[in-house]
Amino acid sequence: xxxxxxxxxxxxxxxxxxxxxxxxxxxxxxxxxxxxxxxxxxxxxxxxxxxxxxxxxxxxxxxxxxxxxxxxxxxxxxxxxxxxxxxxxxxxxxxxxxxxxxxxxxxxxxxxxxxxxxxxxxxxxxxxxxxxxxxxxxxxxxxxxxxxxxxxxxxxxxxxxxxxxxxxxxxxxxxxxxxxxxxxxxxxxxxxxxxxxxxxxxxxxxxxxxxxxxxxxxxxxxxxxxxxxxxxxxxxxxxxxxxxxxxxxxxxxxxxxxxxxxxxxxxxxxxxxxxxxxxxxxxxxxxxxxxxxxxxxxxxxxxxxxxxxxxxxxxxxxxxxxxxxxxxxx
Amino acid sequence: xxxxxxxxxxxxxxxxxxxxxxxxxxxxxxxxxxxxxxxxxxxxxxxxxxxxxxxxxxxxxxxxxxxxxxxxxxxxxxxxxxxxxxxxxxxxxxxxxxxxxxxxxxxxxxxxxxxxxxxxxxxxxxxxxxxxxxxxxxxxxxxxxxxxxxxxxxxxxxxxxxxxxxxxxxxxxxxxxxxxxxxxxxxxxxxxxxxxxxxxxxxxxxxxxxxxxxxxxxxxxxxxxxxxxxxxxxxxxxxxxxxxxxxxxxxxxxxxxxxxxxxxxxxxxxxxxxxxxxxxxxxxxxxxxxxxxxxxxxxxxxxxxxxxxxxxxxxxxxxxxxxxxxxxxx
Amino acid sequence: xxxxxxxxxxxxxxxxxxxxxxxxxxxxxxxxxxxxxxxxxxxxxxxxxxxxxxxxxxxxxxxxxxxxxxxxxxxxxxxxxxxxxxxxxxxxxxxxxxxxxxxxxxxxxxxxxxxxxxxxxxxxxxxxxxxxxxxxxxxxxxxxxxxxxxxxxxxxxxxxxxxxxxxxxxxxxxxxxxxxxxxxxxxxxxxxxxxxxxxxxxxxxxxxxxxxxxxxxxxxxxxxxxxxxxxxxxxxxxxxxxxxxxxxxxxxxxxxxxxxxxxxxxxxxxxxxxxxxxxxxxxxxxxxxxxxxxxxxxxxxxxxxxxxxxxxxxxxxxxxxxxxxxxxxx
Numbered sequence: 010x011x012x013x014x015x016x017x018x019x020x021x022x023x024x025x026x027x028x029x030x031x032x033x034x035x036x037x038x039x040x041x042x043x044x045x046x047x048x049x050x051x052x053x054x055x056x057x058x059x060x061x062x063x064x065x066x067x068x069x070x071x072x073x074x075x076x077x078x079x080x081x082x083x084x085x086x087x088x089x090x091x092x093x094x095x096x097x098x099x100x101x102x103x104x105x106x107x108x109x110x111x112x113x114x115x116x117x118x119x120x121x122x123x124x125x126x127x128x129x130x131x132x133x134x135x136x137x138x139x140x141x142x143x144x145x146x147x148x149x150x151x152x153x154x155x156x157x158x159x160x161x162x163x164x165x166x167x168x169x170x171x172x173x174x175x176x177x178x179x180x181x182x183x184x185x186x187x188x189x190x191x192x193x194x195x196x197x198x199x200x201x202x203x204x205x206x207x208x209x210x211x212x213x214x215x216x217x218x219x220x221x222x223x224x225x226x227x228x229x230x231x232x233x234x235x236x237x238x239x240x241x242x243x244x245x246x247x248x249x250x251x252x253x254x255x256x257x258x259x260x261x262x263x264x265x266x267x268x269x270x271x272x273x274x275x276x277x278x279x280x281x282x283x284x285x286x287x288x289x290x291x292x293x294x295x296x297x298x299x300x301x302x303x304x305x306x307x308x309x310x311x312x313x314x315x316x317x318x319x320x321x322x323x324x325x326x327x328x329x330x331x332x333x334x335x336x337x338x339x
Numbered sequence: 340x341x342x343x344x345x346x347x348x349x350x351x352x353x354x355x356x357x358x359x360x361x362x363x364x365x366x367x368x369x370x371x372x373x374x375x376x377x378x379x380x381x382x383x384x385x386x387x388x389x390x391x392x393x394x395x396x397x398x399x400x401x402x403x404x405x406x407x408x409x410x411x412x413x414x415x416x417x418x419x420x421x422x423x424x425x426x427x428x429x430x431x432x433x434x435x436x437x438x439x440x441x442x443x444x445x446x447x448x449x450x451x452x453x454x455x456x457x458x459x460x461x462x463x464x465x466x467x468x469x470x471x472x473x474x475x476x477x478x479x480x481x482x483x484x485x486x487x488x489x490x491x492x493x494x495x496x497x498x499x500x501x502x503x504x505x506x507x508x509x510x511x512x513x514x515x516x517x518x519x520x521x522x523x524x525x526x527x528x529x530x531x532x533x534x535x536x537x538x539x540x541x542x543x544x545x546x547x548x549x550x551x552x553x554x555x556x557x558x559x560x561x562x563x564x565x566x567x568x569x570x571x572x573x574x575x576x577x578x579x580x581x582x583x584x585x586x587x588x589x590x591x592x593x594x595x596x597x598x599x600x601x602x603x604x605x606x607x608x609x610x611x612x613x614x615x616x617x618x619x620x621x622x623x624x625x626x627x628x629x630x631x632x633x634x635x636x637x638x639x640x641x642x643x644x645x646x647x648x649x650x651x652x653x654x655x656x657x658x659x660x661x662x663x664x665x666x667x668x669x
Numbered sequence: 670x671x672x673x674x675x676x677x678x679x680x681x682x683x684x685x686x687x688x689x690x691x692x693x694x695x696x697x698x699x700x701x702x703x704x705x706x707x708x709x710x711x712x713x714x715x716x717x718x719x720x721x722x723x724x725x726x727x728x729x730x731x732x733x734x735x736x737x738x739x740x741x742x743x744x745x746x747x748x749x750x751x752x753x754x755x756x757x758x759x760x761x762x763x764x765x766x767x768x769x770x771x772x773x774x775x776x777x778x779x780x781x782x783x784x785x786x787x788x789x790x791x792x793x794x795x796x797x798x799x800x801x802x803x804x805x806x807x808x809x810x811x812x813x814x815x816x817x818x819x820x821x822x823x824x825x826x827x828x829x830x831x832x833x834x835x836x837x838x839x840x841x842x843x844x845x846x847x848x849x850x851x852x853x854x855x856x857x858x859x860x861x862x863x864x865x866x867x868x869x870x871x872x873x874x875x876x877x878x879x880x881x882x883x884x885x886x887x888x889x890x891x892x893x894x895x896x897x898x899x900x901x902x903x904x905x906x907x908x909x910x911x912x913x914x915x916x917x918x919x920x921x922x923x924x925x926x927x928x929x930x931x932x933x934x935x936x937x938x939x940x941x942x943x944x945x946x947x948x949x950x951x952x953x954x955x956x957x958x959x960x961x962x963x964x965x966x967x968x969x970x971x972x973x974x975x976x977x978x979x980x981x982x983x984x985x986x987x988x989x990x991x992x993x994x995x996x997x998x999x
Contacts, residue, residue: 068793069735069763075399077428079421088787091739091765095791098737098763103399103428105421106436106766119630122637127418127629130651131425133398299787300779307782321790405729407758409751433729433758435751436766449960452967457748457959460981461755463728 035337038149039157041165042203047210054175056330056339057323061179064099064326071101072338079132081107081124082159083139088299089159089169092321093136096328105132122151129154134335137161155335163199168331169298170203172324177255179323180294180316184208190216190249193259193279193304195225200298201259202229209233215240216249220275223265245278250288256281257296260304281305286312296320365667368479368486371495372533377540384505386660386669387653391509394429394656401431402668409462411437411454412489413469418629419489419499422651423466426658435462452481459484464665467491485665493529498661499628500533502654507585509653510624510646514538520546520579523589523609523634525555530628531589532559539563545570546579550605553595575608580618586611587626590634611635616642626650695997698809699817701825702863707870714835716990716999717983721839724759724986731761732998739792741767741784742819743799748959749819749829752981753796756988765792782811789814794995797821815995823859828991829958830863832984837915839983840954840976844868850876850909853919853939853964855885860958861919862889869893875900876909880935883925905938910948916941917956920964941965946972956980 033049045053063070078097082090085108094104107128121139125148128135135152137145138159145158145165160166178184189208191201195217205215205225215238217225224242233240243249250256258281266272281295286309294316297305301317309315333339363379375383393400408427412420415438424434437458451469455478458465465482467475468489475488475495490496508514519538521531525547535545535555545568547555554572563570573579580586588611596602611625616639624646627635631647639645663669693709705713723730738757742750745768754764767788781799785808788795795812797805798819805818805825820826838844849868851861855877865875865885875898877885884902893900903909910916918941926932941955946969954976957965961977969975993999 067735069737075397075429075431077399077425087767087784091767091788091791094765095737098765099735101735105424105428107417107421108438108768118632120637123630124417126648127651128421130648131421131655300783302778307780318786318790321787325791405727405759405761407729407755435754435758437747437751438768448962450967453960454747456978457981458751460978461751461985 034334034339036155037335038145038152038155039167039331039335040145040149041158042167042170042207044167045171045207045210050171050174050207050210053171053327053330053334054178056334057175057326058179060099060326060329060333061323064329069099069101072333073097073100073102073336076100076102076134076336077105077132078102078332079105079107079128079135081128081135081137083137083144086138086160088321089138092324093157093159093328093332096325096332099325100329100332102332121147125152125156134332157331157335160199163197165203166199167203168324168328169200170207171331172320172327173200173204173257173296173298174207175327176296176316176320176323177294180319181254181292185212187211187254188214188216188249188252189255189257190218190246190253191225191257191259192218192246192281194223194261194265195219195259196223197262197265198259201257202226204257205229205233209236209238213238216243216253217241218243218246218249218279220244220261220271220279222271223261246285247288250285251290253293254290255294255296256289258301258305259298260300260302279304281309283308283312285309286314289314364664364669366485367665368475368482368488369497369661369665370475370479370486370488372497372500372537374497375501375537375540380501380504380537380540383501383657383660383664384508386664387505387656388509390429390656390659390663391653394659399429399431402663403427403430403432403666406430406432406464406666407435407462408432408662409435409437409458409465411458411465411467411469413467413474416468416490418651419468422654423487423489423658423662426655426662429655430659430662432662451477455482455486464662487661487665490529493527495533496529497533498654498658499530500537501661502650502657503530503534503587503626503628504537505657506626506646506650506653507624510649511584511622514541514543516542517584518544518546518579518582519585519587520548520576520583521555521587521589522548522576522611524553524591524595525549525589526553527592527595528589531587532556534587535559535563539566539568543568546573546583547571548573548576548579548609550574550591550601550609552601553591576615577618580615581620583619583623585624585626586619588631588635589628590630590632609634611639613638613642615639616644619644694994694999696815697995698805698812698815699827699991699995700805700809701818702827702830702867704827705831705867705870710831710834710867710870713831713987713990713994714838716994717835717986718839720759720986720989720993721983724989729759729761732993733757733760733762733996736760736762736794736996737765737792738762738992739765739767739788739795741788741795741797741799743797743804746798746820748981749798752984753817753819753988753992756985756992759985760989760992762992781807785812785816794992817991817995820859823857825863826859827863828984828988829860830867831991832980832987833860833864833917833956833958834867835987836956836976836980836983837954840979841914841952845872847871847914848874848876848909848912849915849917850878850906850913851885851917851919852878852906852941854883854921854925855879855919856883857922857925858919861917862886864917865889865893869896869898873898876903876913877901878903878906878909878939880904880921880931880939882931883921906945907948910945911950913949913953915954915956916949918961918965919958920960920962939964941969943968943972945969946974949974 097104129152134155136157136159140162142162142164144161149156263272297317427434459482464485466487466489470492472492472494474491479486593602624644627647757764789812794815796817796819797808800822802822802824804821809816923932957977
C-alpha cells in the first residue's frame with residue numbers, strides 16, 4: 010500500500026513519482042474523512058512525506074504542470090484557499106481563483122450543480138468551500154472532474170483532519186499509543202469531530218477538556234465508543250496535562266454562551282500559557298487549527314513544543330499529496 | 340485563409356502553431372462582432388478547433404508561455420472571467436486577476452484610459468468587462484496592447500457570440516442551411532442580438548419565440564432584413580419546435596414585466612422540458628448562455644441534445660484561439 | 670558593488686544573472702527607504718536596468734521559476750498589487766493573491782504576526798500592504814521569509830520611492846545636478862516624503878510648490894536641511910517651472926481643506942496644462958504617482974515629456990529587481 014519511496018527520489022530528483030496511477034484515488038473525490046481506511050491514510054501520508062522532502066530540496070517541481078485547479082470559495086477562507094493555491098503552484102500547476110461567487114452567477118440564482126459543471130469545463134480538479142452541509146457531495150454527484158471538499162458548513166473539512174493527523178504522525182513519529190487531549194470548544198469544533206473520527210482507526214487515548222456547555226457532542230462520543238478507544242471528559246486541564254502527548258486547542262467563542270458571566274468565569278481556565286507548558290511532557294506538542302485569539306499565549310510560540318505554525322506547513326504537503334493523487338500523478 | 344493544419348499537429352505535438360503571425364489579427368482588438376467577415380470566422384474556428392484537439396490530447400501547452408493577460412472585470416462575471424483565465428493558463432501564459440477595480444483606483448476617480456494605460460505596462464493583452472457601453476472601444480483607443488471586449492454593458496459581448504456560433508458549427512458540422520430558433524427574452528438579450536448579426540453571414544433561417552413584451556428589437560429585425568435571411572416571429576414554441584435545428588434559450592426575468600400576472604401567465608410557455616424535447620428533431624441541439632434559472636428543466640440535462648454545458652467548453656477553445664491570435668501566435 | 674553586466678546578458682540571454690547571491694539583499698526585508706545607501710541604489714538600479722532589457726528582449730524569463738509570492742493586500746491597491754504580480758510572473762514565478770484579508774481570518778481577530786507566519790508556510794516572499802504604520806516592520810520581526818513593504822498607512826512605501834528615483838535616473842540619465850520640483854499636496858504625500866529622503870543621497874536642488882495648507886512638513890524640511898541639499902518653498906509654479914528638470918505632480922484633495930472656497934481658489938494654480946509645458950525645459954519630465962484626477966490635463970499626455978505612464982513600467986522593473994534580490998537570484 011505504501012508508495013513511500015525515498016530511494017526513487019534520491020535517484021531521480023526531477024521525476025520522483027513517475028506516471029503510476031493509484032487505482033484507489035485517481036479521479037476520485039475527497040469528500041469526508043469517513044472514506045479513508047488506515048491503509049489509505051498510510052498511503053496519503055507517504056506521499057505527503059515525499060512532498061515535504063521535495064519542497065525542502067527543490068521548492069517546487071513540475072509534477073502537475075499544465076493542470077488547472079478551480080479554487081472555488083463561496084465563503085472566504087484565506088488560510089485554506091492560500092494553502093491549496095500554494096500546493097498547486099508548488100507542483101507546477103495553475104489556479105483559477107474564484108472568491109466572489111456570492112456576487113456573481115450565484116446571486117443570479119444559479120444552482121451549485123450548474124456552477125460546478127461550468128467550472129469543470131475550465132479545470133482539471135475543483136476545490137470547493139461552501140457554507141451548506143452536503144454541498145461537496147452534491148457537487149461531486151454532478152461533476153466529472155474530482156471534487157475536494159474544503160469545508161461544507163458544519164459538515165466536513167476532511168483535508169483539515171488529514172493535515173492534523175499528519176502533523177501528529179510527523180511530529181511524534183507514530184500515532185498508536187498516544188494520548189491526545191482536545192481542549193476548548195468541543196461542541197461546535199468541526200475540526201475536532203473529524204479528527205476524533207480519524208483517530209478511531211488508531212490505538213490512542215482521547216481526553217476532552219471543555220466547559221460544560223461546550224462538551225463533545227453525544228453522537229461523536231457514541232461513534233468513538235463503538236471502537237475500543239478509551240475516552241474521558243474533563244472540565245479542567247489539570248488532571249490530564251501531564252499525561253498528554255498531543256494538546257489540541259480550539260477557540261472558545263463568547264457568542265456560544267447565553268450568559269456572559271459564565272463565559273468570563275471559564276475562559277481563562279482553557280488558555281495555554283508558559284505555566285501550562287511547565288506541567289506538560291517534554292515531547293508533547295501543542296496544535297491549533299488557527300486562527301487563535303488569545304487561547305494560546307504568544308509567550309508559548311517560541312517553545313519547541315508549539316507545533317501550530319508547523320501544522321500549516323504539514324497542511325501544504327497533505328494538499329499537494331491529495332491534488333497529485335486525484336490527478337493520477339502520485 | 341484557413342490555417343487548419345492537423346497534419347502539422349500530428350507531426351509535432353509540442354509546437355503546433357509555429358511563429359507564423361496572422362496579418363489580420365496580430366496586435367488587433369476584439370471589440371465587436373461587426374468586425375468579422377465570414378472568412379475571419381472560418382479562420383478563428385479553425386484555430387479554435389485545433390485548440391480543442393490540443394486540450395484533448397495534452398491538456399495544456401506552452402504556446403503563450405511568458406505572456407501575461409490582465410483580466411480586468413469592473414463587474415463580476417465568474418463564468419467569463421474563469422473562462423479567459425483558463426484559456427490563458429492552458430496556453431502556458433499567466434494572468435493578473437483584477438476583480439476589485441470598483442474598490443480601488445477607480446473609486447478614487449481614475450479614468451478608464453488611465454487605468455488601461457497603467458495595466459498595459461504590466462501585461463501583453465487586456466480582457467475588459469465594464470458596465471458602460473463603448474468602454475472597450477474607449478480602452479482600445481488609448482491602449483497599445485490588444486483589448487478583448489468581455490462585455491460592455493448593453494453593448495457587445497463578441498466572444499460570447501463567437502463561442503455560440505462555434506458551438507453550432509461544431510455540433511451540427513455546418514451552419515448554412517440550419518433553422519435556428521431563439522426563445523425567451525429577445526429584447527434585452529445582448530447575446531442573441533450579437534448572434535443574430537453574425538448569423539446573417541450564413542444561409543440560415545431565424546425564428547424568434549417570445550412573449551410580446553420581449554420581442555426582438557426592431558433595429559435587429561431591420562439589420563437582418565437587409566440580408567436575404569428569412570426570419571419570423573412567434574409567441575409560442577409549438578409551430579417551430581419540430582423544424583428547428585438549434586434551439587437557443589434565454590432567461591425571462593420577472594423584473595422585465597410591469598404586471599406580475601402577465602409574467603406568471605407566460606413564463607411556463609417558454610420552459611424547455613422533456614415534453615418539449617419529444618417534439619424536436621433527433622439531432623437538434625439546445626443552447627443557453629447560462630446561468631439558467633428554471634427555463635430549461637434539469638430533466639433535460641441528460642438528453643444528448645442538451646449542448647449548453649458543452650457550449651462552455653467551446654467557449655474555452657474560442658478564447659484560447661483569440662488570445663493566441665492577437666498575440667501573434669496562431 | 671555594481672553587478673551591472675550587460676556583457677553577460679549579451680553572451681547568454683537565457684541565463685543573465687547566474688546564481689550569485691548578493692550578500693546585502695538575499696533574505697532581507699525591504700521596509701523603508703532609510704535602509705538604502707547610494708551604493709545600494711546603484712546596485713538596485715543596475716539590476717532593474719537589466720530587467721528592463723530582458724523584458725524588452727524576451728518578455729518573461731524563468732529566473733524565479735518555482736518561487737511563490739504571497740501578495741497580501743489588507744487594503745485594495747490595483748496598481749501596486751498588479752505591478753508586483755506582473756513582476757513575479759515576468760520572472761517565471763507564481764503568485765498567491767490575497768485581497769480579501771479583511772473579510773477573513775483577520776475579521777475573526779487574528780493578529781498580523783499569526784497571519785504572516787501562516788502565509789510564509791505557503792510562500793517564499795511576502796509583499797504586504799496594510800493600513801497601519803509600522804505593520805511591515807512588525808511582520809518582518811516575526812517572519813522567516815523576506816517581507817517587502819508595499820505601503821503601511823501614512824508610513825512608508827519604499828518601492829514607490831525607488832521606482833520614482835529609477836524613473837528620474839533612466840529618463841534623465843543621471844540624478845546629480847538636477848533640479849526637482851514637487852507640486853501639489855506636499856503635506857500628506859507619503860510618496861514625496863520618501864522620495865525627498867532618497868534624493869538627499871544625491872546632489873540635487875529641491876523646489877516645493879503647494880498651497881499654504883499643504884506645505885512640506887517641517888520634519889522633512891529638517892531632514893533635508895541636515896544635508897547640503899538646497900531647498901526652497903513656493904506657492905506658485907511660475908518662478909520655478911523654467912528651471913526644473915523634473916516636475917513631480919501630486920493630487921490636491923478637496924477633503925484636505927476645511928474651507929471649500931479656499932480649495933476652489935487654489936486648485937487651478939497647480940494644474941499642469943500645455944501652457945505650463947510651454948514654459949518648461951525641452952528635456953524636463955513630468956512625473957505623477959497616479960491615479961490622477963485632473964491635476965495634469967490629458968492634453969499633456971502626448972507630450973514626450975509626460976513620463977507618468979513610463980513611470981509605471983519602471984516600477985515593474987524595480988519590483989522585478991527587488992524580488993530577484995531578496996530571493997538571492999540577482
